[in-house]
Amino acid sequence: MSEVKIVEIKEDISERYAPYAEEIRKILKEKKTYLLNVMSSPGSGKTTLIIELINKLKKDFHIGVLETDIDGKEDAQRIHDGTGVRTIQIHTGGACHLTSKMSLEALSLLDDEHFDLIVLENIGNLVCPAEFDVGAIKNLILLSLPEGDDKPLKYPLMFEVANIIAITKLDTAPVFDFSKEKAIQNIKKRNEHVDIFFTSSKTGEGVDELVKYLTNEVKEFIK
Numbered sequence: 001m002s003e004v005k006i007v008e009i010k011e012d013i014s015e016r017y018a019p020y021a022e023e024i025r026k027i028l029k030e031k032k033t034y035l036l037n038v039m040s041s042p043g044s045g046k047t048t049l050i051i052e053l054i055n056k057l058k059k060d061f062h063i064g065v066l067e068t069d070i071d072g073k074e075d076a077q078r079i080h081d082g083t084g085v086r087t088i089q090i091h092t093g094g095a096c097h098l099t100s101k102m103s104l105e106a107l108s109l110l111d112d113e114h115f116d117l118i119v120l121e122n123i124g125n126l127v128c129p130a131e132f133d134v135g136a137i138k139n140l141i142l143l144s145l146p147e148g149d150d151k152p153l154k155y156p157l158m159f160e161v162a163n164i165i166a167i168t169k170l171d172t173a174p175v176f177d178f179s180k181e182k183a184i185q186n187i188k189k190r191n192e193h194v195d196i197f198f199t200s201s202k203t204g205e206g207v208d209e210l211v212k213y214l215t216n217e218v219k220e221f222i223k
């Protein structure tokens with residue numbers, strides 16, 4: 001009997017939007033605005049960490065936030081109320097990712113003011129947002145302890161496009177079988193050069209280290 005054949009037929013949809021990403025980075029460079037794209041699974045702690053980070057970064061930088069969701073304005077409201085910084089809620093019309101065309105349009109909504117740092121919270125999704133270059137200067141990817149240390153093996157692209165990784169919800173370690181060493185090993189299989197931080201937004205552990213790192217990043221970019 002003949003073997004079952006597996007054929008991959010893929011449309012490279014990211015190609016369609018690739019030109020906008022470079023255009024965005026060119027504009028950001030000219031304007032001296034650092035765009036940080038935050039991506040991860042739903043519920044892994046993006047909004048909570050963004051609030052913690054902004055509250056520590058806002059004394060040094062003028063910050064704006066683009067919050068993207070399919071619907072609702074819960075996260076934008078939380079960020080606005082929790083930090084006081086200007087926050088715009090973007091709805092993607094059902095799309096589970098943001099394209100660079102969409103991020104170019106979203107960024108234009110903050111055009112009337114100069115920002116040192118714009119934080120973009122991408123749609124909670126560990127798969128397709130990774131396929132779309134939104135023109136960010138760096139991608140911050142979260143992996144929360146409850147998700148498991150194997151995720152970099154199963155969702156490779158997200159960890160490949162990461163520049164910075166925050167392993168979040170460190171305070172939940174006693175109730176989950178998450179090995180920090182395995183997580184690091186699995187991440188390094190995908191991406192040797194990424195900078196890894198361990199954080200808990202509940203206890204504040206590790207957040208200052210990430211704040212320090214981002215402070216240096218943004219200062220260097222806008223000088």
Ligand SMILES: Nc1nc2c(ncn2[C@@H]2O[C@H](COP(=O)(O)OP(=O)(O)OP(=O)(O)O)[C@@H](O)[C@H]2O)c(=O)[nH]1
Pocket residue numbers: 040041042043044045046047048049075123124125168169170171172199200201202203
């Ligand atoms: N124990 C613990 N819980 C956390 C931590 N960070 C976030 N959470 C909780 O995790 C849940 C989801 O957090 P969010 O910050 O809303 O997660 P998110 O990634 O923004 O979620 P989406 O925007 O829906 O993708 C909330 O109940 C938070 O209180 C943490 O460090 N420790």
Ligand SMILES: [Mg+2]
Pocket residue numbers: 046047048075121
């Ligand atoms: Mg959120």
Ligand SMILES: [Zn+2]
Pocket residue numbers: 095096097128129
């Ligand atoms: Zn999608």
